[in-house]
Amino acid sequence: MTDERRQTAFTPTYGAHLIDTDRTRFVLWAPSARAVHIEVEGQPSKAMQTTCDGHYEAEVTCGHRARYRYRVFGKEDEEGTLVPDPASRAQHGDIDGPSLVIDPLRYQWRHADWRGRPWHEAVLYELHIGTLGGFDGVRQKLAYLADLGVTAIELMPVAEFPGERNWGYDGVLPYAVEAAYGSPDDMKALIDAAHAQGLMVFLDVVYNHFGPDGNYLATYADAFFRDDLQTPWGPSIDFRAPQVRRYFIDNALLWLQEYRLDGLRFDAVHAISERDFLIEMAREIRHHVDPRRHVHLVLENEGNTASLLDADHYTAQWSDDWHNVMHVLLTGEHEGYYSDFVEDATAKLVRCLSEGFIYQGERSRHGHVRGEPSAHLPANAFVIFLQNHDQVGNRALGERLSLLADPDALAAASVLLLLSPMVPLLFMGEEWGSTRPFLFFTEHREELADAVREGRRSEFADFSAFRDEATRRRIPDPNALQTFEASVPDYEVRDTPPHDDWLDRTRTLLRLRHREIVPRSTGARSLGAEALGEKAVVARWRMNDGSRLTIALNLSNREVPAREIADGRCLFESRPGVAVSVSEGRLLPHGAAVWLDGEEVIP
Template structure:
């Protein structure tokens, strides 16, 4: 590891020595490195007009040192084209503007003793930074989240994207913190506050594509992409190139080592053609992070590649199968990809609770065969959720479950979410049963905005309600400011009586999780599950201390028979009235009951 990975003066300042980009060498000396294999000559153009030729090196690299320091604005010039630094750590406004030299060691960390928390203690809370007003807005809610029982915040992507409003998955400068959210120092201060309150901070990173506006790589680095493989976003990133691999590995390590994130969530890795890169990325991180520090790596992966999980490479995976089988039980929906989960749904839920993945090599109605056997994995290899940015925001109208599902059924599903041995993830506002939508929003230029708006509305033309054009016109325009404003969570409504009851439920369930379940999770084994009736299942997990955790859940509208013998001490029932029904050998409709049998 380069000595630049450690502070020069104090032990509470951090910088990661990235291969590409601007590296501050001293107060008035900066080194620039730029990969442009299609270029013959490259200059650095400083604001003010100074031009510095770069030296051509092997492998398509260009390098130069300049007498400049923090705050210097610069671009790279290739012929008549001026471009921002693809490894820019900060931008002077937006993706088309100048890059800025920063000092990563400018922030003095207050909680350097923080080592993170073990993975099994994770209770994750996903937020969109922009809807909270930036990094300072996130910092403001951290005490509330700690009091709720959350142990980790997961931030949707932060890399510079075009405009000031975006989910973050249109980022084009992965190293630069989105300027509309705050400065790099603001982000570090927010993470410091989280650590002060005992919360980990995870970051969602996008290494499978670049956004549609502001990506200049095609102009000077054609080798960054491969035209023989295409993804939904265009030509696939070419991970066969060493410069490409190092670009993303450095980026991951910058977030972990310099910004002190406690983990990364890798977006849609099924769109990364080179699976060996995923192993290489994990191995590089594991061998670099300081001994004794907990850093967690999580995948989103439609391929259900169980062999990547279990902690050697990646700690866990977002369990879309879990969500996709439960959501139709709660809402009655049976359109789109939910059709893959509604046929024989009860047995699919049994498999999900006992083995993790539902699809373990089988083909679904809407796709090819996918998945690997996962029954050997511990329950904590699966991150489960009832709602997240995708499952809410990718709905045409952004409705949340509080609008779509019966209250008692939602209470039962929440009980399963928070008290099963799998890792729970909450979406901002879920804990007070927010009915406010979370919509898809952007701030593209006029031409791209029309394409996105029309494409968004056409996505839903095969859904029954939206087959009529006048109904598709009701789908909010992603580029409209109101769409963004309507998606901002209203924390004020959480104090209203009906919402406060939900917060009380979440807080109580998380208290039970921390007291009764988390200490027993190391060494927990997969569940033995069976159907009780339509949309009703019982599952029993053997925990690490030999105790047995049983959850009986009935998401149907009628009671179902259940064994009269109670499987231990009752930890929680989602409905008080269900206790007397259970005494009669029945599991009430829309009910979950949780039992613990001590070793």
Template sequence: MDTLAPRHGARLQKHGAHLQTQVQNPAQQEAITQFSLWAPDADAVAVKLENGQLHDLQPLADGWFSRLVPCGAGTGYQFVINDHLKVPDPASRAQLDDVLGMSCVVDHAAYPWQNPDWRGRPWHEAIIYEVHVGLLGGFAEAEVILPHLAELGITAIELMPLNEFPGARNWGYDGAEIFAPESSYGTPDELKHLIDTAHSLGLMVIIDVVYNHFGPEGNFLGQYAKGFFREDIQTPWGAAIDFRRREVRDFFCENALMWLEDYRADGLRLDAVHAISEKDFLVELAERVSSAIPSNRHIHLILENEANNASLLEQGFTAQWNDDGHNILHHLLTGEKEGYYSEFMESPTTKLARFLREGFIFQGEASRHGHARGEPSGHLPPTAFVLFLQNHDQVGNRAFGERLIELTDEDSLKVAVILLLLSPMVPLLFMGEEWGTRKPFFYFTDHHDELAKAVCEGRRNEFREFELFSHPEMREKIPDPNDPQTYVNSMIDYRERHEPGHEAWWHFYHTLLELRHRWIIPYLPDTRVEQVTILAERSVSATWRLGNGSQLRIDINLADNPVKLESPPGPRRQLFSHRVDNDHWHEGILPSRSAMVSLD
């Protein structure tokens, strides 16, 4: 067995984040693993190996227990607390049998990387494609779609959370073992092979991580380390994680470094950081990543943050998912105005213009809940914002998982896609949208008994304030997340893209991405917005000055009536247009549901 690099082992040992460190006995060539656990509420801790051997861990300072044990990679084990409570390692590198089973020793240094010189890609080249690995069949099966994505023009895949969760079907946000890749997807080496293959095709890999809560099953930290949580702050998932504690911060920082170093991911997307009250923890995490990763690697940290803390995007974070941009476009495309879309129904064109000009729409204004939300963002570059029309949340959190193609007309959707793929913001696509699939994407889980019933009832009650679901009999029609058929009905078949009707959508996306690669990406650094003009209701004109001095202009009209431009594009290079003929172009007429994209 190969020895873990001393620097790596020293880092894990120094920070003590419940991690395993494998070392080699040079005299006997015997594999030895160091087991450590932070259990301040325990009187005694032992590690029990799969062969039945029990080894008492030695108590150390500050609630730590640790011991070197003769065993190597592949060994199953569990911790025994106070001689009776058997629990998996909270930092297990792999699980032998779901979240309640034994943990498994993993030697991360043993994998033979085929692309050791890969350094990633600069952020301005990012074109992101969000994927749920489970729906593709697992890590090995997911590799099959990578050549398709490279051909399409994608430069980064974003994998929904990979951490071990209860059962075999889950979005991944119910993780219990955040260091262990989901066992139903495959082994740690199979995940590494997926990432290795992506790198060989020029694709970055971004992993979605959840640091704001644990799932409802499989996490035992509260039984031997109550200080991991704080009862004075309650979240939708229970007591908040206590990021005031050094051990807690180290736990999550080490997790981030594991994905970036041991798996060689190119970035992380941090889920719902607005649920983390200690924003200085986020800054610390970014600083620790920056100091640990060599400067010649491109590493990107992306936020999902309902609070719109623009200041974090100047403190080590690369970009943020721009829900404001999605929400205003979705309202304009569909007319929907319930839930959070209600915040965008008043003066929608003004809000559309602000999003294009400044990034966030909410920059301190009161949300529908009456709280101030957001910080000024107009000084940030367009690439600080990840724009999308669809993602797992915006599709899967609909009662019936409908995709946007089912909710609006084709011409309006194409106008929005043009804006998505040819604006200077970083675009994100959701699996299957590039060929116009109509397969739904549902919310699915694999819970059982009372927990399954509670999850199903909770899911259906989320929609009780929507007019369509105000009656219980309508809510009963919402698919049960735990029904295996709900999961099966969410699966998509990539062969579908070759079928009549789908090929045209694929060609549309491919053409736009080719244009982005040729005319926009090379000149994105130092791009700034110049002007955004409201032409009429549901119609705007936006211009950006690219880094090479050229001017990118996008004119869109989502209204039912034609609109006259204040200044026709004239001799500018026609990059792309939809529903615009030559006369329209030269006369500066935007027909209904049309778009013009030009360069000076």
């Protein structure tokens, strides 16, 4: 008998869908194919019926964990090509292996009444599942993270990729959970356990490209891609096609509905040519997800398109501007994309703290106009970070800021990160000042591995430290096992000097954030910022109870004048005497202090 729950469960348009325990319906969009057969293990090949607009469907007697593939026939192809399901929920083996029928209702949720947490409570912790030992390994860290003061874990992509080691951005089967991390039910168990700890779970999803190995879509659906537009990763996905839009919108809904995730972070949406697709996707998600749930949609968008954060489309955006100018001020680096933030860096930080984006229509180093006005947005429309997978891992040697910046200056910067009303993100290991690198790693087949290794090294040829062949050879081979192993976080040192002091400071700041900042932060607005000197600023925000939050920051190695900036109760000082020194008209080197003035009342 058909399970009655299946009549109300979310069902994506494409893929394998259980009708009952031993019967499955398959749907594939293959407009370039002459014919398509479904091949289920142990059964004769079955021709699928074409319906409309290149869709093929079939019903087959099989159930949970049945292995299957499609055989697609081109116009003059007599034997056909075996391909995995592009909407596969799981693979047997790797990307080229059979797809698996998965029963989405098999997992019994223990915390089905979880509704999430409001966005203003978010403290994000970005992590790579593979380096932590898969879904089960991450689950072992949840109690520690909740005690630290984290309220949400952000998972780097889980979509099936080639091999067992990868950042996840080379995924080719967006619906399939990477087998090296665990099964779909293992992922659900992680999410369930996180909810038990009061932690939200976010997932990074990649809709702007597919990886270079294992993507068969062009074989039978050439309309999936454009031939007139290229991205850094190959032909642009054609979001003008309604079937393509449906494929990705359903994928987002799958993660939010079937896996009960609390939010998604959409990778590099500036590489998606049709902006109206982003609006359509947000509207469909808001329409289909239970409005009683707190579900948050976050963008990575080099375009700084502030209007996408209006009208309840998207909750927030990763603030690369904030990171880049802070990195320049902390390290003095000026090459690559940091060159856009070197000139008048202190003034750029002032603008970022006052108005959100630094680039709001100005031209970048490449001459491109970038950004829209953002001063009208609330502070928590911006996710800020000192480190993340990109900003550490895209360095040639994967160095963390703990090796690049003065430790006192970095400690002061962490005060601004964790106590402003913007939403903070920590990268795994940052909380104890880890010095372990996070490198770019893959496990590609030999020919592609060679190309990736040489391509990786050539990327840094214009950097002064890697201009000659000998120095470029120092860049770790992404495909080498030791590159992955070197990137595993050193949790074992977090309670040893000097890491224990870093960890205590992070815990103290997050407790202070939850006690003093979070209850006042919904709708917090900037009251402006000003430079106190080179690498030194003061910023203020009007909180939702009418109080005024003030943060003074000096990243330089010199005292700076700081008259009449201390307002109200001192919440925190990064170095002993900072607050006293401010009252004397100076801010100490590498210092930060935070005040809350609660005397004013909302008019």
